[in-house]
Amino acid sequence: MAETKLKTDVFSIGAIDWDRRLFDELIPLPDGTSYNAYLIKGNEKTALIDTVDPTKEQVLLEHLSSLGINSIDYVISNHAEQDHSGTIPKILKAFPNARAVTNAKCKGMLMDLLLIPEDKFVIVNDTDILSLGNKTLQFIMAPWVHWPETMLTYLREDKILFPCDFFGSHLATSDLYATDEARVYEAAKRYYAEIMMPFRNNIKKHMEKLKQFDIEMIAPSHGPIHNKPGFILDAYKDWISDDVKNEVLIPYVSMHGSTDKMVSYFVDALMKRGITVKPFNLTKTDIGELAKALVDAATIVIASPTVLVGPHPAAVYATYLANALRPKTKFASIIGSYGWGGKMVDTITGMLGNLKVELLSPVIAKGYPKEHDFTLLEKLADEIFNKHKENNIV
Ligand code: FEO
Numbered sequence: 001m002a003e004t005k006l007k008t009d010v011f012s013i014g015a016i017d018w019d020r021r022l023f024d025e026l027i028p029l030p031d032g033t034s035y036n037a038y039l040i041k042g043n044e045k046t047a048l049i050d051t052v053d054p055t056k057e058q059v060l061l062e063h064l065s066s067l068g069i070n071s072i073d074y075v076i077s078n079h080a081e082q083d084h085s086g087t088i089p090k091i092l093k094a095f096p097n098a099r100a101v102t103n104a105k106c107k108g109m110l111m112d113l114l115l116i117p118e119d120k121f122v123i124v125n126d127t128d129i130l131s132l133g134n135k136t137l138q139f140i141m142a143p144w145v146h147w148p149e150t151m152l153t154y155l156r157e158d159k160i161l162f163p164c165d166f167f168g169s170h171l172a173t174s175d176l177y178a179t180d181e182a183r184v185y186e187a188a189k190r191y192y193a194e195i196m197m198p199f200r201n202n203i204k205k206h207m208e209k210l211k212q213f214d215i216e217m218i219a220p221s222h223g224p225i226h227n228k229p230g231f232i233l234d235a236y237k238d239w240i241s242d243d244v245k246n247e248v249l250i251p252y253v254s255m256h257g258s259t260d261k262m263v264s265y266f267v268d269a270l271m272k273r274g275i276t277v278k279p280f281n282l283t284k285t286d287i288g289e290l291a292k293a294l295v296d297a298a299t300i301v302i303a304s305p306t307v308l309v310g311p312h313p314a315a316v317y318a319t320y321l322a323n324a325l326r327p328k329t330k331f332a333s334i335i336g337s338y339g340w341g342g343k344m345v346d347t348i349t350g351m352l353g354n355l356k357v358e359l360l361s362p363v364i365a366k367g368y369p370k371e372h373d374f375t376l377l378e379k380l381a382d383e384i385f386n387k388h389k390e391n392n393i394v
Helices: 056-068 088-094 104-114 182-212 230-240 258-272 287-293 313-325 345-350 371-390
Strands: 004-007 010-011 015-017 033-034 039-043 046-049 073-076 099-101 121-123 130-131 136-141 151-153 159-162 245-252 277-279 298-305 331-338 365-367
Touching: 004 230, 015 056, 056 088, 056 365, 073 088, 099 104, 099 230, 104 121, 151 365, 182 230, 182 287, 245 258, 245 287, 245 313, 258 277, 258 298, 258 331, 258 365, 258 371, 287 313, 298 313, 298 345, 298 371, 313 345, 331 345, 331 371, 365 371
Parallel strands: 046 073, 073 099, 099 121, 245 277, 245 298, 298 331, 331 365
Antiparallel strands: 004 010, 010 039, 015 033, 039 046, 130 136, 136 151, 151 159
């Protein structure tokens, strides 16, 4: 995409990465992503807000060139992660008078990660302003979305919030704005689950703080821009609330069919009770979809066979991930099978320390499940149904 004008003298000049399929060597990117950067030309000074992933630095430089930019005074760094900061050294080299503007914490991280010299920085604090002449930037410290140094930048005259990762989505699209709301909602929810969910309580505080700002546009550093900010603000309000949905998430793996039989029986039992069920076969699933389902589910039931006395490694991975993402899930249980013994339940339970969940009775079958095991699965489905009902989870 070429550079694009958002308002008078405000431009989106980042890069779309249509082909990227993995982020941090961890997060699947089925829809690619973008690294958005923004240029603001005041009548006295020019500022660049964030840069792009180093693999796309040429795109950023070409956009600056096609706008005829031969001077940059400030590079605002909202976040030190390299997909936004990685091209700052190149910009500081191409524009030797430019200074990197950020908070003290971020400065330290940029020096550590990118070896930027200390004399290249201007340090700002919460509520500080930076005048570009007829345009004014205000800085809002917002630590832990999702690193400790994160901040947001607000352009007063145009009422645009530049929140970097916050409110973003991994979505490569030719749409400048979030016009296809259904598609952007799913991508933004997945992004929230993967990146922001562990910091839900910090995000709650930052959302409160943002109420004092008149925001007409939210221009994040990934995915489309929100020119109707109510859409993404409402979505975030829902995701960060304490409310959960009448849903049971079942990450599962089966080796010889015993656990698979229990899962399929249990899915039916829950469906008969009017509960939405989301089973994820861990040998096939996109882990991002599993993370997204964790945003709302009231209950998680991990299903695994016993391997070398413990859970199957795929179940360990899913449990570790669920625990690390700290969803607001309220109930958890374990189902599965074993051949001659083991500590599968103890191992999985011990990995759920971050979750504030009530543990419900596990159901573990010896070998292939039999009538007795199906009766216990019916009981567990009843217990989940009753817990959801008692807690007004609909
Ligand atoms: Fe898009 Fe935290 O970097």
